[in-house]
Amino acid sequence: MEKKETPVIYAALLGLGTVGTGVYKVIKSQESEMEQKLGAKVVIKKILVRNLEKAAAKVDDPSVLTNSWEEIREDDTISVVIEVMGGISPARAYIEEALAKGKHVVSANKDLIAVHGKELFDAAHKSGSDFLFEAAVAGGIPIIRPLKQCLAGNHMQEVMGIVNGTTNFILTKMAQEGMEFADALQLATDLGYAEADPTADIEGLDAGRKVAILASVAFNSRVVFDDVHIEGITKITASDIRYAREMGCGIKLLGVARNTEDGIEAYVCPMLIPSSHPLATVNDSYNAVFVQGDAVESAMFFGRGAGEMPTASAVVGDVFDIVRNILSGCCGRIGCTCYKNLPIKKMEDVNSRFFLRFQVEDRCGVLAEMTTVFARYHVSVVQIVQEESRKDGQAEIVVITSRVREKDMNRALDELRRSECVSEISGVLRVYGE
């Protein structure tokens, strides 16, 4: 009997940083099983790098390295391009050129997809190519494919979660060890969890990109980065976290997307979340995405949201899926799933519960003044705690509201800020839940 020859699928890797190196390793580690697993061998034929010399130490055979994108683009034997360079440019052009050439693309590039997702999907659709991006959200955690396939029978109502490991590490340290933000950030930097410039993480931009992508996939309607209201964690103090704990809550940087009757809500902000919620126990640099749909009820996906090997796990899962599509002749089988065009709700129209901390004059009538202001703007108060009086004639008041429109809350806070009795509004945080 004649032995059938194993097909070989050639891939090119764009970038050999942390994730690229991981992808290289994972593909190597699967070498002996690929044939049985997929019916084909995947070979990385070219790796695009800036510095050939520096990259040489990271690969078995430096002859695969190149600094010419054109060399990869024009190589018709390369059918899969794995983009792990990050950034908008030149990644966008490379991906579009690869797709135009009929190559299939795997990308881990959330910055790009959160802004130009539609254009990339259109390009893939035009050439019948696959464009997969499991690694762009929550690293190694399977979430895109589960949403597009396993949960396809649902109308998803909400997708939210902890999608940035750096900030979750910082908030965990603040909660567990009473550290202040600056110290926890320093620790994160020392341990390599935070980058030299941590802005994208601590200001919530990274999480915002992931929320845009998650919302688009979950609600079948395009949400881009600019649609997402974003607040970071730089103003959170150890005492906010202590107060939250007294109220049975933790503070997490949550990315939230909700599909409501009057549009999609999409925002990232630090929020109080009840300690009994599964997300409240997601600590350190772990990520988790929580979804709610009309059939599945609730489900959560937990794991490593970043890192060399976990992110590579997601990338290689996509590559293997493309290989299966190539072998079955069904590339482009699942493309863009944004077939709706739902409006985006303005943040000022979003309803949330609020946790508020005020420094006030310690005298009779202050509470009455405050509650009068709240009532004027339809802010309904669920709980008021007045802390013990202090020597300076000031007292602290902590308020939890029921759901109130952002716009009304802001007006009430503006008026309270101007009022004589309130000397400082020292904390304004949203509370997750109804």
Next chain:
Amino acid sequence: MEKKETPVIYAALLGLGTVGTGVYKVIKSQESEMEQKLGAKVVIKKILVRNLEKAAAKVDDPSVLTNSWEEIREDDTISVVIEVMGGISPARAYIEEALAKGKHVVSANKDLIAVHGKELFDAAHKSGSDFLFEAAVAGGIPIIRPLKQCLAGNHMQEVMGIVNGTTNFILTKMAQEGMEFADALQLATDLGYAEADPTADIEGLDAGRKVAILASVAFNSRVVFDDVHIEGITKITASDIRYAREMGCGIKLLGVARNTEDGIEAYVCPMLIPSSHPLATVNDSYNAVFVQGDAVESAMFFGRGAGEMPTASAVVGDVFDIVRNILSGCCGRIGCTCYKNLPIKKMEDVNSRFFLRFQVEDRCGVLAEMTTVFARYHVSVVQIVQEESRKDGQAEIVVITSRVREKDMNRALDELRRSECVSEISGVLRVYGE
């Protein structure tokens, strides 16, 4: 411009019980979106039921009901068969006949797949059909597709979890309210979480079937129900749970499958698990599956493991995937992934940590006698707690061991059982972890 006609895919539902009714509802609820989502409409053309009259109340159009399997089998317009009847016979024959006819099959039938999975996959392969079974493990939680696709770049080391909602509800009530097993079971029965005959749940059989399926998919090697060592929760007492809590642990019925160098370990038993482990916070009837792989590190999938709508969510996800395969002409794209033939480890060779409770004579030298026996069988003790003496001249001793081979542990316990100083071994539980 001519409007292209939407393809219609006809499906048949075998069974209209809890899950079948859910599937019917979910497909109805997706009616208006299917065309855009999938490029086709899915229509349930026939539903196989035993009692036509009883079933009529559950559907809009009773003319779809039939009690003739042959009618479905011989209808060549029906390309997808959804088996939600459960049980081995006649489900097995129906599935095999459907596959032989070139129909695609979705099944939620863990009893069947855990025993005859290989035969069913072989039949699907032979006819180039899809055979999907996401709902057979952990209900609505996406886990089969994530393992087969998203995590395909990993060598999975472990897959374990809480895969039975009834027992998790019972153990949660015992832990949170101090109930004894019988009372918690009664409550579960009253609330409809436990069936009239709860044996399959409380004795661990249901969990065992899911472990067999999970292990097969995760390790690419067939594990069947008989390979899984099974212990239930009927012997767990409220005081076991109290002791566990004192040691910083909860008690959960865990299904565990590990891919070790000398074979696959697969077992279901109540285990102590540290309260800090993500699975320890999975309460009530929720399920969760925790996986470890060489690239992804650890990931967890949490949600509803049973129930009408969550299970239907998983079934319909599979149906939609088949529709996409039909439209792209790539049915059978991912079939059986068991390309290895790994040995199954005997339970007596499995290594575990143990939590042991002894009632002993309250006199000098008892500890020395016990530890001598332990040493003889290579049982290394990590912690011994002697509780305060009681009036009856007896004392309770709680022991935690390091990892020890099951066979050695059993020999040590046999000798201790015969020994004069031990009046009773009142608790033997494994402890999850290294």
